[in-house]
Amino acid sequence: MxxxxxxxxxxxxxxxxxxxxxxxxxxxxxxxxxxxxxxxxxxxxxxxxxxxxxxxxxxxxxxxxxxxxxxxxxxxxxxxxxxxxxxxxxxxxxxxxxxxxxxxxxxxxxxxxxxxxxxxxxxxxxxxxxxxxxxxxxxxRAVAHTSARIVDTRKTTPGLRALEKFAVRCGGGGNHRFGLFDAMMIKDNHIAAAGGIVPALRAARANGGHMVSVELEVDTLEQLYQVNFDDNTLRPDCVLLDNMSLGDMKRAVAYVAKRAFCEASGGIRLERVPDIAETGVDLISVGALTHSAxxxxxxxxxxxxxx
Missing domain, CATH: 3.90.1170.20 (Quinolinate phosphoribosyl transferase, N-terminal domain)
Structure with missing residues (x-):
């Protein structure tokens, strides 16, 4: 990422x-x-x-x-x-x-x-x-009182991604991965096809190369608790907390305990983003920056x- x-x-x-x-x-x-x-x-x-x-x-x-x-x-x-x-x-x-x-x-x-x-x-x-x-x-500006950073997504206009991600940087935000080629992001369909979170992580770490970051998307704490963050062969570099409640985000951040980045995502709105940032997440990815501006x-x- x-x-x-x-x-x-x-x-x-x-x-x-x-x-x-x-x-x-x-x-x-x-x-x-x-x-x-x-x-x-x-x-x-x-x-x-x-x-x-x-x-x-x-x-x-x-x-x-x-x-x-x-x-x-x-x-x-x-x-x-x-x-x-x-x-x-x-x-x-x-x-x-x-x-x-x-x-x-x-x-x-x-x-x-x-x-x-x-x-x-x-x-x-x-x-x-x-x-x-x-x-x-x-x-x-809405999260400036916290350490959270605003980043974009791949929800960009076809053919204009490099330009739109440049615009995000001009606004003070950061860039998530540019495409499917520069970082691994294990989502629900990857987990289903790979046979579970642990097999997906193990395969990603074994095949991704030492320079490739791995992010795991979870939408429940039960999924998160399957990850052993003390095992480098299974530990993701970042965990995406998808559409979680504020309470679950706080619990997820405490469980990860800085052993990986925590990213909040899923329908992020401007009026809600300060509360999300205050849960302690490191990153907040916002599709609306590019698809709805x-x-x-x-x-x-x-x-x-x-x-």
Whole structure:
């Protein structure tokens, strides 16, 4: 499990793949036919990306500004070959900052056609990722009086996992495993197919390799009590307490006694998360960070510069 909270930049190849998919979808075979029909190639504009706010959010955390900047610069080389100058993008905030409604996030200037053809892709990513970062910050603040950490899940939009997990980090949260490949998580169906908790743990430890973390999901104390945390061949690195009551979480934390991480999960809501954190769990995984976050309303306002 990767619970890092570091806001490392989105890798360049991830940005390129994301933008390639988005512009194939938006431009299709013909590109921005509206702007080409209505606007002279000589028209220059100045614009601002401004945060407008969203209902239900108290803090606003931008995420994806560098991605948005890359979107406005998409196909720069091709435009230069055709005699058009590239857009100029100046970021006025950084990913992970806390901003207020009305804040200018970036200033953009250059050919109107280029800007309008890239506006929606940039905003789609920026609004979505900023929503995830802003919601994550609310959860992080709610447990700040404890040692518990907020982490995400694999309940992400297909194709956008790396971007959405980056947004969680921008909001101060950490990342759970990225996929099925980087950590073992033994869930109820694995237990059933393996013949029980002990056989599943034994096989995971025997076949996983010394660098692979193993997490065990349990939903009752009876299941937890089957685990011998003093036996390294059977001990998981982390125990996920799935949909347990607060009382059972406290008992589970006491039983594990720091011999493994304890993670709470299952329908975690913002109003309940402080009580969960106070049970002593180390981690709280929240699917809603990525699958239910509202977008942050960010708009692009254009001023005509010259023609």
């Amino acid at each position: 990767n619970s890092t909270g570091l806001r490392e930049p989105i890798p360049g190849h991830i940005i390129r793949q994301a933008l390639d998919r988005a512009f194939v979808e938006d431009w299709g075979l013909s590109g921005d036919i509206t702007s080409r029909a209505c606007i002279s190639p000589d028209v220059q504009v100045q614009a601002q990306l401004r945060l407008r706010g969203s209902e239900g959010l108290n803090d606003y955390v931008p995420a994806g500004l560098e991605l948005a900047k890359a979107a406005f610069h998409y196909d720069d080389a091709k435009e230069t070959e055709q005699g058009r100058s590239a857009l100029r993008v100046e970021l006025r905030q950084s990913d992970g900052a806390v901003v207020s409604p009305g804040s200018v996030l970036a200033e953009i200037s250059g050919p109107a056609r280029l800007l309008l053809g890239r506006e929606r892709v940039a905003l789609n990513y920026l609004c979505h990722l900023s929503g995830i970062a802003s919601v994550t910050r609310q959860y992080v 509202p977008i942050v309303d960010i708009g692009l306002d254009i001023n005509l510069s010259h023609s």
